[in-house]
Amino acid sequence: MQSLSRGRIGWAELLERSCSVIVAGANHGKTAELLNQARRLQDKGGHALFIRLNKIYKRDDFLDNLDIEDEEAFKRWANCSSLEILTVFVDSLDEVILKSLEDMYQALKVISQKVGNNERSVRWIFSARPAVINSEVISRMQSLLTLNSSRRPLGRQDIGAGAENISTEVQSFDLTDDDTGRETQETAEGIEVYRMEPLSRIQAERLLTLKLGSSSGAKQIYDAALNLGLDELSVSPGGLDVLRSIDLINNPPACLTDVYENIIASQSEVQSSEIERNASFGLNSSQFQSAVSQLSSASLLCSLPNIEIPTETLSPSDGVMSARKIVFSSLNESALRYFLTTNFFIDSGPHQVKVYPDRLLYFFAAKRLSFLVTCPEDAARLVRFLSWNSPSGESGVYSRFLPLAGWLATLSPLCRAEIIKVDPQACALFGDLRSNEISSNEALKCFELCLERLERSGDTIGRGLFYLTSENYWQATSVAIISNLPVFFKKYSKNNQIRNLLIQIAKVSKVDVLRGVILDEISGDYTSLLESSLALDYILDLRDEGDIKELLSAFDSSGKTNIDIASNLIGELGFDYFSVSKIAGIYVDFLVRDADLFEFNWTISKYLLVEKNSAEIAQLTLELIRQYAAINKATFDFSFDSRQFLEFFDDLAAFIVDCSQMSVDERSDVLYRLNNFIFDNFPYVYSFKRTKLVLEEKIDVRQEVLKKNNHRTLSVSARGFSVEFDI
Template identity: 25%
Template sequence: MTEKIVELIRRFSPMSSRSKEWDFLMPGPGQPKRWHEIEDEFRVLIIADPGAGKTFEAQKRARRIKERGRHAFFIRIEKIDATFDQSFEVGTAAEFAAWLASTDEAWFFLDSVDEAQLETPRALEDAVRIFGAKIYAALDRARIFITSREDAWRALPDQTLMEQHLPYGEPTPGEEDDNTSRENDPTLKQYRLAGLSEDEIALFAGHYGVSDVTEFVEAVKRANLLTLAERPFDLKALIGVWIADHRLGSRFEVLQRMIALQIQPQSAAFASVRLNAAKLRDGARILAGAVTMTGKTVIGLPAGVDTADRIDPRTLLTGWADTDIDSLLRTGLFDDIVYTSVRFRHREIRELLSAEWANELLNQPGARARVEDLFFRECYGEQIIVPRTRPILAWLILFDETVRDKALALAPEVASEGGDPSRLPLTIRQGMLRNIVNRIAIGREG
């Protein structure tokens, strides 16, 4: 599919660190805003999911401001440390020097285009420190926008880093004693890049060659795939399925097709590494199963740092060369590399692959009892579903009748918590509905 530039009017939802002591971001007060409503802030963090289009948006805004005759720069964070003069993608080092010598304001958009080159959190710290030193004499004339993935942003440490090296303004009286809110902090305003609306999905699809956009959007909604379609990266994959097949089909079919399309290297440097698609999928299944069983979502690259909170794929993919593992981890199934590690791009695709992994184990001689123990256990004399693996059951019941019957007997609602209930036999779906209605009736009578 040929890459196209589709300009959309994106929205930014307010976020905040709920507490000075809690290291995560929460939805903040207020309505979503457009670019023109946040453009005049002095310090802004924009959080975005993988594939949401944060880099494109930052580049586009820098160019728009520059076209209005203002100073604007888009800078690659990972290049600030070693080669600052070469880190500009919008604007130039000469224009930066001219701005420093002036009394004008400037807009800076700092984005890690190649997050793979930020090997440790210290690399980000060094880059911000160096950038802060470069513009120290003009900090109050600089409007700075930083983009990041949420899983790469350490809410409190990184916010403190920005405040220390890129300060602007002073805390309001009494704010330093407030331990419950940072919403009045003048230094760093936080937003999340919102997903595409249905109208934006239709506009995007039309630009990418979908002639019957209304039918396409309705097919996305029928398959319950709006959460995928709201990200440009995944929307392109859905459009690819639609154009190739002239249909989307069921949720199960769409995710299977997306896996097939995305299981190829995203980096040109690794595109030459030819691996059998079946082998890549087997490897992805194993890693998905490991993420589910361990609760560790971070997968390290072979050349990366081995830490306790990461899965080391070399211990699981026995017989694989490091280059083959690298090639797998750089496919579209995984998000961009941050600190020499990756995560599965989508929870639902990871859960589907985990179910395929479990199904393969169930079919191995003598393994069924041990595998079923991962999903069902006895607690105080009653059979229960293991909470950690419950999301996987929604997909596994499509592959294995024994597991299906056991799961639905214990909790028929499992089938509607994820997966694709439309793939179940009609008689099973009718029985599930009767069971759920009976439980509701009994609950009301009680």
């Protein structure tokens, strides 16, 4: 989790605080996280309750709606010593606040009176969407809850294994075999707000594997999502559910339009059961989609991306769009409040949301506007509003409207006829040329006009406001365009912008249509190919064994290695073509040359730190230690910036500790040797933040490392791995 004021913080530290609010968007895993932590505390013999606030806010006694485990936990705590701490996890704070602030106050009052009287030691942890948390909410909570002026940090046996938080201010910690908690005193503290961090790729793939029962299927879904520009859906549990439901692997989409329609259908299905349970809303799924389209088009045309959730105040905030004014005729007040907290929106500020995912904003808006266009005159009038004309005869779509114009050209034939004349780039690169609504010949003609204008007028792709991503290239991979890529490549060989565009389209399509012209252009000189990063990526992606052999030979004979080239090759080819010893040797060579290691570190962390490579990563860590130790440090000025070096080891160590494919003994051995290496070579403090996070959860690995260290304090910083653990 990320503190909104202090940097990263995790469960071990969070569970020592008097009152915390964890914020994250809808379906981000807040409920599961709080429930999991409550059950872990209970399993460890601690006192914890999990309360769904939306189920008890109108009841006099919250015990009536507790799960059996929580009811029993409360009774145990009520009958024990007054010094025992009760940790209360309160979920769904936002759902009650959206009904009314007074409902929240009364619900918390019921709970507080039950558990917070007699000055018993109570710790509060709430979950909510960030849009509902503001100073007024915090103030009301602060005035009601019993926040103790002192706290006793829970011992490790009470905390259990959870995801760790780190403050950016923490610089060191020690692993000890002391099994006791320690008393600390501090001044009265208020409510602190924390944001849940997005899922990493490893976490996302693990979660998908659990849902699918297949690690290979999880990787395929994740990669397919990235290729279609759906990265926003890959960083939360709810987003992963959408990716799984639209079935990108077994039912691959024919066009980008299908992708977005499937996402909308999936998210609508999630809401349908809730709508049925709330008959007072008086609406259905189609009304939901219509309302989203209305808000999207109004948001874009008015340049007001943030939409205000209705409050008791009738007038909207400045610079924010009022949802009430746009869709109140079709949604009553309670339905509107619920509607703006569904999966179609994500929090963007206090009582403000925006359409989610971002890419659906333009799609929804275009659906609404294309529905309103019924004749050529309508289309011409709309396109005039979205575009500009100069006295010299030039014209184009306003930069901020490029994606909207692209989808209008896709969904409305009438708009397409106008937009192609005004700005073919919008149709060719920001819509969907694979759509069934656009014929193959029409798509090819539009793409040709786009290239001609880029060449003739010096136009730039995206006009400096938008940068193309994978889905923009994929939507242009119609059969007619792909077959003509070599022709276009030769015709515009001197235009780097167009060349790069064509290579990206060929790369996304995963066909070798440009391989021949690229190799002809360099006359088979693979050394020069190494210098062209985009062309190199494309050739490597084709996985032609002959090309790879020639590239590796050119790389080996190139003398002093360029760090960007090395990063590119190792990231693409990995351990299949590079030995552990060779990667370590390249890394140490860069270290000696005092190169900037950021790109190299990022490449290995992104592409090689996957569970199938666990054995190689462990070997790489030990080989880096061996080769570093073999350096004759007296022969060069060893004044490099060691922070990047230590951050890299932090990534490696965290991955190894967390890797279940290795035994506890194997993981603890690597960590123990790495700790000694760091302690011997770096006489100053660097906080191993990621390693600390994982060690907090992997108690078995931590205990095994302590055994290897004869139960002495194990330093986990750059005088070891710093920050104190009690085992």
